[in-house]
Amino acid sequence: MKRILLLCAILLACGQLIAQNVRISGKVIDADTKDPIPGATILVIPAKSGTATNEKGIFSIQVPQKNFSMEVKAVGYETCVRKYSSSDTLYLFELKPQKQALQEVVVTGYAPQRKVSYTASSTTYSSTQIYGSRSADIRIRGNVTIDSRDEFSPVRDNRFQYVKQQPLSTFSSDVDRASFSLVRSALDMGRFPDKDAVRVEELINYFDYGYAQPADGAPVAVHADLAQCPWAPAHQLVRIGIQGKKIPVENLPPSNLVFLIDVSGSMNAQNKLPLVQQAFRLLVKQLRPQDRVAIVVYAGAAGVVLPSTPGNQKATILTAIDQLQAGGSTAGGAGIKLAYATARENFAKNGNNRVILATDGDFNVGISSVGDLESLIQQEREGNVYLSVLGFGMGNYKDNRLETLADKGNGNYAYIDNFEEARRTFTTEFGGTLFTIAKDVKLQVEFNPARVQAYRLIGYENRLLADEDFNDDKKDAGEMGSGHSVTALYELVPPGVKLTDATVDALKYQLPETAGTISSGEVLTVKVRYKNPGGGRSKLISQVLKGTAVPIAASPESFRLAASVAQFGMVLRKSRFAGTSSYASALELAGGLKGADEEGYRSQFISMVKQAMALADMARKE
Incomplete structure (x- = not known):
């Protein structure tokens, strides 16, 4: 009885504690120009909860109902601390720019030391600086078209394939999530994202679906399930x-990291270099004594x-990060060469050797062709020095280039649009971001024609492989x-259901399905090949999916979440395969989770769907 009373008391106290908190919203702006300050950090005292502002300088956070304080910081501005009582309702922070002399950055090359100054002309930022000169006129309207120099690789939706003609579907794994952040950033600015910025598989893979961990000693486990398709009920x-x-x-191998940071003039914006510095500060806090970090920068030159x-000398590392400033052209190729050379000089045998590139992707001096960069990066990955890429900023963003570099460098690619995304990348998912447990992960799905007439892989358009590539260990x-997971969705057309997207005539000389195949009840077989991080020969695991589709x-719930995200992505892309999908149907499917x-x-995903719905409504009314 005493235990029950104690438990009730604890639950009551927890309930009272939750009830004492309320969610408030506010804005952080430049005191002189009145421009919003993206990426400013807000800390609630004494609760110690924190958040960051979006591109419009807006934040939302839980605070106590009674007295509390908020501390607001942003790179290049004086810190503001303000006390609040329960009667206050206005949360507007006007930060004053710091008035300090520009400092010199010491840059050393391979042998003699020399000094190169990377300076910014101002510590305040206008909307033109934040969004780029060609995309400064940003209006919060549903049908606004932003004239920018952002570049995305074209994506053409996968089509349906007949099983009798193409029984195998083969593709490479993809743990990148940059597209989700790109979509979120665009919606936060009150506009729809570029169609080609919406890669549905990256939206789906942003979420953790709670798959069971491998239990047989393998680094990966395979799971598969089947349900009715929400946007095409007959499928x-x-x-x-x-x-x-x-x-x-604590069990991860030691890391030899090289931060390769773009400090060129194009990074001179509050959501670029200052946000880079915030992101790397988070990473430095996760380092262990056995880890090591070097910092290479590039602008007109590299150094x-x-x-x-060592990772336990955090103050030294943080000081070097804090002193960086932007200015000059972009010697991206020279920077990558120097970063790899630095990684080689400090190579950790049996460790994690990685270059982490932070840039807006605007390479315009030195090695600038994608082909030359790919060759360099591919050569280095063969020696187990990997490349991860972090993208920042908008207006002149080269998503196509950055995604390619990360793919060729055996690393992941993320777009950091705010402090919270930086925290997820370098704090919440520290191990997954930096430590590879399996490389050259390929998937091949074989469909049973007795159960599946046709199929369509949703997303992964730029990850498709030839069927023979699956068993070719030389294929990257x-x-x-x-802790990473990869999720793929296939839309299936059962036998007897009319397929309106027919691309070729039915075949007349193919053999019918065998009785054994029909009676097996198998829908498909998933095969996965992977290599250990230091290995050259792949290993094979497989999983058979049987049964019937449930409503x-x-x-x-995790299945419904993935389906909802897929609908959202297809509607944003205006995909011809979206069926009955809409923002409302995606919201309905996710709303009950x-x-x-x-x-x-x-x-956050539900908020994004609502933002898109509001923009679509505004567009219809205009």
């Missing part, structure tokens, strides 16, 4: 999940601003980090 939807083993941080330094494919309402959402990613 079915297959979810295939590949879960990577999560390794405790080493910090030689390889994607990597998976500690989408009866499918697992009650699963764990500790980091708030599901809530």
Whole structure:
């Protein structure tokens, strides 16, 4: 009885504590120009909860109902601390620019030391600087078209394939999530994203679907399930999940990291270099004594601003990061060469050797062709020095180039649009971001023609492989980090259901299905090949999917979440295969989910769908 009373008391106290918190919204602006300040950090005292402003300088955070304080910081501005009482309702912070002399950055090359100054002309930023000179006129309207120099690789939706003609579907794994952040950033600015910025597989893979960890000693596990397709009720939807083993941080191998930071003039914006500095500060806090970090920068020239330094000398590393300033042209090729040379000089045998590039992708001096950069990066990855890429900013963003570099460098690619995304990348998912547990991960799905007439892989358009590539260990494919997962959705057309997207006439000389295949009940077989990080020969695991499709309402919550995200992506892309999908149907499917959402990613997704609905409504009314 005493235990029951104690438990009730604890629950009551927790309920009272939750009830004492309220969510407030506010804005952070430049005190002189009145421009919004993106990426400013807000800390609630004494609760110690934190958040960051979006591109419009707006933030939302939980605060106590009674007295509390908020501390607001932004690079290049004086810190503001303000006390609040329960009666206050206005949360507007006007930060004053810091009035300090520009500092010199010491840059050392391979041998003699020399000094190169990277300076910015101002510590305040206008909307033109933030969004780029050609995209400064940003109006919050549903049909606004932003004239920018952003570049995205074209994406053409996968078509349906007849099983009797093409029984195998083969593609590379993809743990990148940059597209989700790109979509979020565009919606936060009150506009729809570029169609080619919407890569549906990256939207889907932004979420953790709670797949079971590998239990047989392998670094990855395969999962598959089947449900009714929500946007085409006569069709079915297959979810295939590949879960990577999560390794405790203390058991991860030592890291030899090189931060390669773009400090050219194009990075002179509050959501570029200052946000880069915030992101790398988060990473530095995760370092262990056995880890090492060097910092290479590039603008008109490239140089080493910090030689390889042990992870327990955090103050030294942070000081080097804080002193960086932007200015000059972009010697991206020279920077990558120097970063790889630095990584080689400090190579950690049996460790994690990685260059982490932070840039807006605007390479305009030195090696500028994608082909030359790819050759360099491919050569280095063969020696187990990998490349991860972090993209920042908009207005002159080269998504196509950055995605390609990360793919060729056996690393992941992320777009950092705010402080929270930086925190997820370098704090919440530290191991997955930096430590590879399996490389050259390929998937091949074989469909049973007795159960499947046709299929369509949703997304992964730029990850498709030839069927013979699956068994070719020389063929490069994607990597998976500690705890990472990969999710793929297939839309299936059962036998007897009319397929309106027919591309070729029916074949007349093919053999009918065997009785054994029909009676087996197998829908498909998933095969996965992977290599250990230091290995050259792949290993094979497989999983057979049997059974019948359950109604989408009866499918697992995580399945419905993936289906909702797929609908959202197809509607944003205006895909011809979207069927009955709409923002409303995606919202309805996701709105009833009650699963764990500790980091708030599901809530954020629902907000994004609502933003898109509002923009679409405004466009219809104009």
